[in-house]
Amino acid sequence: MGRILVVGALGQIGTDLVTALVKKYGSDNVIASDIRDPQQDPGCAFEILDATDENRFKELVTHYQIDTIYHLAATLSAKAENNPLFSWDLNMKSLLITLELGKSGAIEKLFWPSSIAVFGPTTPKSNTPQKTITEPNSVYGISKLAGERWCEYYHEKYGVDVRSVRYPGLIGYNSLPGGGTTDYAVDIYHKAVKGQRFECFLEKDCVLPMMYMPDAIRGTLELMDADPKLVKERSSYNFSAFSFSPEQIADVIRAELPGFEIAYAPDQRQEIAGTWPDSINDAAARADWGWKNEFSLESMTRDMLKNLS
Numbered sequence: 001m002g003r004i005l006v007v008g009a010l011g012q013i014g015t016d017l018v019t020a021l022v023k024k025y026g027s028d029n030v031i032a033s034d035i036r037d038p039q040q041d042p043g044c045a046f047e048i049l050d051a052t053d054e055n056r057f058k059e060l061v062t063h064y065q066i067d068t069i070y071h072l073a074a075t076l077s078a079k080a081e082n083n084p085l086f087s088w089d090l091n092m093k094s095l096l097i098t099l100e101l102g103k104s105g106a107i108e109k110l111f112w113p114s115s116i117a118v119f120g121p122t123t124p125k126s127n128t129p130q131k132t133i134t135e136p137n138s139v140y141g142i143s144k145l146a147g148e149r150w151c152e153y154y155h156e157k158y159g160v161d162v163r164s165v166r167y168p169g170l171i172g173y174n175s176l177p178g179g180g181t182t183d184y185a186v187d188i189y190h191k192a193v194k195g196q197r198f199e200c201f202l203e204k205d206c207v208l209p210m211m212y213m214p215d216a217i218r219g220t221l222e223l224m225d226a227d228p229k230l231v232k233e234r235s236s237y238n239f240s241a242f243s244f245s246p247e248q249i250a251d252v253i254r255a256e257l258p259g260f261e262i263a264y265a266p267d268q269r270q271e272i273a274g275t276w277p278d279s280i281n282d283a284a285a286r287a288d289w290g291w292k293n294e295f296s297l298e299s300m301t302r303d304m305l306k307n308l309s
């Protein structure tokens with residue numbers, strides 16, 4: 001077995017993914033990388049890698065005998081609107097470098113996450129199907145949709161074993177989110193455990209699909225472990241757990257912390273959130289490779305509050 005390279009490893013997902021990969025495969029078999037230095041020991045080898053630097057990518061793949069890449073580096077939805085061309089360049093160029101590594105046979109397997117941001121204002125909003133109208137109107141959504149098409153293209157034309165899920169908003173306690181539209185659902189717990197009032201940047205009834213990080217990481221590893229013949233969707237799988245609005249998550253937090261207060265001051269992130277589905281149909285992931293979430297909003301809330309306390 002070759003080694004695993006995680007790109008963008010210091011972010012919200014990478015922090016938990018590296019821990020899970022090290023636990024599963026051992027610290028000698030996982031290499032974490034990012035464009036910035038780690039603030040704490042990632043538990044395995046660490047390398048600086050700018051994901052748009054093709055030569056550095058090739059150097060690390062050869063040096064460490066990498067056969068699997070988890071490519072997490074990207075600019076997320078809210079941040080991408082501030083610098084569209086930079087975000088497009090990072091999100092697309094880095095993906096194409098990793099797909100080319102797959103095409104050349106330098107690596108055997110690639111994970112690249114898509115997002116519910118591939119959907120847009122014309123998409124059916126509830127129980128959104130795997131295959132439906134995808135006309136995103138955010139820079140991030142456009143880059144994720146293009147990325148999905150490239151993944152399927154490289155799989156069909158060149159046999160690249162690329163696997164992907166459309167993550168919903170992810171919530172975890174080990175790291176802070178990096179500039180997305182769903183970030184409020186992490187920040188709210190940090191304020192709640194400190195006994196502070198939370199000001200939400202989305203409207204109180206804006207329902208979005210969400211997932212607890214332990215489920216997201218387990219599902220990602222299960223997809224990567226699945227028999228290639230079972231992975232029929234090579235663009236990206238709908239991937240779902242539960243949905244809630246800011247008002248609903250505040251009510252569930254209040255059941256644990258009765259004094260918790262929330263106020264609403266919607267900003268430009270509401271414009272993005274308003275174009276995304278309120279619930280996702282992930283029947284294909286469940287049927288093809290056995291995806292099943294374990295956490296609900298209530299059990300996630302108890303676990304988040306316990307761990308953050």
Ligand code: NAD
Binds near residue numbers: 071075116171
């Ligand atoms: P994040 O912003 O928390 O982390 C991204 C990491 O990439 C950061 O550590 C950053 O330093 C690094 N990075 C930035 N530019 C880089 C570059 N040029 N080269 C190398 N590294 C660079 O993001 P995340 O939440 O961990 O998301 C990871 C992936 O999952 C992204 O593709 C994102 O679009 C996708 N995703 C995340 C969510 C979510 O809720 N977190 C939902 C859907 C999809």
Ligand code: SER
Binds near residue numbers: 140167169170181
């Ligand atoms: N959580 C991500 C974001 O808000 C969804 O891709 O950008």
